[in-house]
Amino acid sequence: MSHGESVVVVGAGLAGLRSATALRERGFAGEITIVGDEAHGPYDRPGLSKEVLIDRRTVLDTDLPVSADLHARWLLGRRAVSLERNRRHLTLDDGTTLDYDGLVIATGASARPWPGPGGLPRSGVHTLRGREDAAALRRALTDGGPLLVIGAGFLGSEVASAARALGLSVTLVDASSQPMERAVGPVVGSVLAGVQRAAGVDLRLDTTVTALPGRSVLKEALLSDGTRVAIRTALIALGALPNTDWLRGSGLRLNDGASGGIACDHRGHALQADGRPTSDIVVLGDVAAPPHPLPYDGSPAHLSLGHWSAAVDHADTVAAALLGQEDPAHEIVPSFWSDQFGLRIRSVGLPMLAERTEVHEHDPVRSRLEATYHRGGRNVGALTVNRASRLAAHRRRIVDAWYREETTT
Amino acid sequence: MKVHVDMALCASHGRCVFAAPDVFSFDDDEELTYEPSPGADRRAEVEQAVLSCPVRAITLDGDHG
Ligand SMILES: Cc1cc2nc3c(=O)[nH]c(=O)nc-3n(C[C@H](O)[C@H](O)[C@H](O)COP(=O)(O)OP(=O)(O)OC[C@H]3O[C@@H](n4cnc5c(N)ncnc54)[C@H](O)[C@@H]3O)c2cc1C
Ligand code: SF4
Numbered sequence: 463m464s465h466g467e468s469v470v471v472v473g474a475g476l477a478g479l480r481s482a483t484a485l486r487e488r489g490f491a492g493e494i495t496i497v498g499d500e501a502h503g504p505y506d507r508p509g510l511s512k513e514v515l516i517d518r519r520t521v522l523d524t525d526l527p528v529s530a531d532l533h534a535r536w537l538l539g540r541r542a543v544s545l546e547r548n549r550r551h552l553t554l555d556d557g558t559t560l561d562y563d564g565l566v567i568a569t570g571a572s573a574r575p576w577p578g579p580g581g582l583p584r585s586g587v588h589t590l591r592g593r594e595d596a597a598a599l600r601r602a603l604t605d606g607g608p609l610l611v612i613g614a615g616f617l618g619s620e621v622a623s624a625a626r627a628l629g630l631s632v633t634l635v636d637a638s639s640q641p642m643e644r645a646v647g648p649v650v651g652s653v654l655a656g657v658q659r660a661a662g663v664d665l666r667l668d669t670t671v672t673a674l675p676g677r678s679v680l681k682e683a684l685l686s687d688g689t690r691v692a693i694r695t696a697l698i699a700l701g702a703l704p705n706t707d708w709l710r711g712s713g714l715r716l717n718d719g720a721s722g723g724i725a726c727d728h729r730g731h732a733l734q735a736d737g738r739p740t741s742d743i744v745v746l747g748d749v750a751a752p753p754h755p756l757p758y759d760g761s762p763a764h765l766s767l768g769h770w771s772a773a774v775d776h777a778d779t780v781a782a783a784l785l786g787q788e789d790p791a792h793e794i795v796p797s798f799w800s801d802q803f804g805l806r807i808r809s810v811g812l813p814m815l816a817e818r819t820e821v822h823e824h825d826p827v828r829s830r831l832e833a834t835y836h837r838g839g840r841n842v843g844a845l846t847v848n849r850a851s852r853l854a855a856h857r858r859r860i861v862d863a864w865y866r867e868e869t870t871t
Numbered sequence: 872m873k874v875h876v877d878m879a880l881c882a883s884h885g886r887c888v889f890a891a892p893d894v895f896s897f898d899d900d901e902e903l904t905y906e907p908s909p910g911a912d913r914r915a916e917v918e919q920a921v922l923s924c925p926v927r928a929i930t931l932d933g934d935h936g
Contacts, residue, residue, distance in 0.1 A: 480922075508925065527927070771886070774923060799884060799925070806883055850885040851897030857889055 467492045469784070470552060470560050471534075472542045473568035473705075474498025476506065477747025477773035479526055481566045482534055484781035494534040495560060497552075499541035500592060503528065508770060510596035511617050512801050515603060515624035521593045542569075545712040550742065564742050564784045567709070567724060567732065571702035571748040571768060580673045586680025587696045590617060602695040607631045610683050610693040612671050614641035616800040618699030619658065623802035626661050633664040633683075633691050635671055645798070646809070649819040650833055650845060654805070657829070661803045664691075702768055704749045714743070723751030723766030729789055730780030744780040747773035755796070755864065756815060756842060769798040793861045805829055808850050810857040811843030823849065872914055873932050874907055880928035890923050891916035 469485060471478045474496050482494050498504075504526040513519040528534075541555040545565075552560045573589035576582055588599045599621070603609065607630030611618045614636035622634045638644065640651025641658060658665050666685060673684040674696060683691050704723040706716050715725040715733040724745045726732050730752070731739035745751075750772070751764035775794045782790055800807040813819075816835035823832040831847035834856065841863050844856030874894065876887075881903050887895040888903075894913055895905045909917060914931075921929045 506925075770925060771923075797886070801882065808883070808885060848883075849901065850883040850888075851899075851901055853885045854888045854892060854896075 467563035468561070469494050469564040469566065470562040471496045471566040471568060472552070473566075473570055473747070473749070474500065474504050474536065474538060475568065475570050475747065475773075476504060476526065476770065477568035477570065477749075477777070478566065479504040479528065480773055480777035481568055481744070481746050481780055482532060483529060484777040485785065486529075486532060487778070488781050488785055488787060490781075490785055492563075494532070495537060495562075496534050497537045497540055497542055497554065497560070499539070499555075501539045502593070503536065503538065505593060507591070510593065511590060511620040512624065514596050515600050515621065516627050517600075521597055524593070541708070543708050545709055545714075547713055547740070547743070562742075565744075566780070566784065567743065567745045567749060568747045568773075569705040569708070569749045571704045571722075573698070574700045574703050576674075576698050577700070580675070581677075582674055583676040583680040584678050586694065587674060587698065589698050590621065591702070599695075599697065603628055603630060606694065608633065608691070608693045608695075610635065610671075610691060610696040611699055612696060613699035613701070614638070614658075614665070614667075615699060615701060616642060616645065616798075616802075618697065619654070620800060620802045621697055621699065622658065622663050623661070626663060626803070631664070632662070633666060633693070634658065635666045635669050635683075635685060637668065637670050639667055641665065641667070642800075645814055646807070646845060647813055647816050647819045647833075647835060649821060650813075650831065650847075653824065653831060653847075654807075657803050657805060702748065704751070704766055706749060714740075717751035717762070717764045717766060720762035720764060721751060721766040723749055723764070725751050725764045728753055729783035730776060731783055741786070742784070744784045746776055746780045750776070752776075756812060756837070756840070758815075758837070761815075767796055767798075769796055771797045793865050795857055795860050795864065797857075805847050806850065807845065807847050808853050809843060809845040810853060811835065811841070811860045813843035813845055815842045872909055872911055872917065874905060874909060874917055875930045876903060876905055877928045877930075878903070880926045882926050882928075884925050886923040886925065887920035887929060890920040895920060 505524040544553045573591040609625045611634045622632045625632045643651040670686045717723045717725045726745045727739045730744040732743040748768045751766040754765045797810045813835040818836045821833045830849045835843040894909045
């Protein structure tokens, strides 16, 4: 694609904003149109499960700054409903069509809805993805507990932490044997379980919710351990699903059956159904499923991670790809964080792939922890709690192991 | 070049240390420390750090945003 042509960005979140900004930084002077189905411009989501719920920040504090040099046309409150790749054009929900020379798909993800069994009462049950969700959940928490959180991943654990800080009684239920087990592994998960219980959370592991009975008002939940819990509010925190529905029929390869998302190559070019990369479409952020960074026997070919850092770290790479410029070849390592119960959890690499966790430091008094994750002979990740000083060295080692094909343990 | 970190905002993400290890680091008490006037040759790294910080705590040359 050459300068002077037009780019359409679908999705006005972190990835949409960062990709547009990166295009300008790389000298793209053509028209940029950003389409977003929310009424407002870009904002940052991580605070919505943390500071916003305890009134340390308002939802408006989460606005992402937009540079005055961006010169983008914003089409907000409008949703892209279909893509015709051959004609390079998009249709929006109000019937408008948009032509593009280059397309950035940055439609993010949505909260996974209640999978059942059974239906849901009309009020009292929440999910959390956007600002309105956070505002509604905050109001519900202000009315008091008890709160039931379904899913002890990062989001569910953070909301449980906020609710405890507000003095509510909290039951946290997860089908796994430890909170955040998939992301941090069983060893670190068990440490977190201890912290959550010490903070007064009624943590029910290896447990599922079998029903949220009632048609109008939420009153109780039935659990697979045979107990009933009386509750006023429930949060369904069962992960996120990449927003790809509008691309069915577009001929792009969807990463169905795995972590979802649109399959792309290492530069962010969307793949066509036959696996060949497109040249005029790139994907970024939660909706992108790049090649698995450390494939092993039986691993999915593509992996959508849903980390804030992915949108930020890959923005320059996908901008270069869309503009037909040379690959900047950034040495990117996934990373995520979570703040809960006074713990600053910081991770680099992919602890989720580990067969083995090594704990190098665990100081329960100062709530410090440092662990590394290993698979075969490889160091696949590291995690620290209140010990960020150790992170950069681990990241360096992981960069060396991943990008220089050295084997470390 | 002038660098400033709003320590009230900094939440020890350490991403600035990944981006510009010669400018940002952690001390023994897990507090972020940094070189407030790094050389001009560090500009690209510091700009990367500004963009990488999840809480937008870093400003460069008094430029907010
Ligand atoms: C409550 C919460 C807390 C989080 N905390 C952390 C954390 O602590 N650490 C961490 O690493 N990550 C965290 N994350 C994840 C992080 O926020 C995401 O990785 C990040 O928001 C991804 O940005 P994105 O732009 O790809 O997607 P999004 O932020 O989802 O933005 C996509 C935008 O596109 C819009 N859109 C979707 N479909 C269409 C369409 N067809 N047409 C037009 N617009 C469309 C969406 O409405 C949305 O506005 C958290 C997420 C949530 C929800
Ligand atoms: S990236 Fe931001 S929050 Fe993290 S240590 Fe640096 S200044 Fe602090």
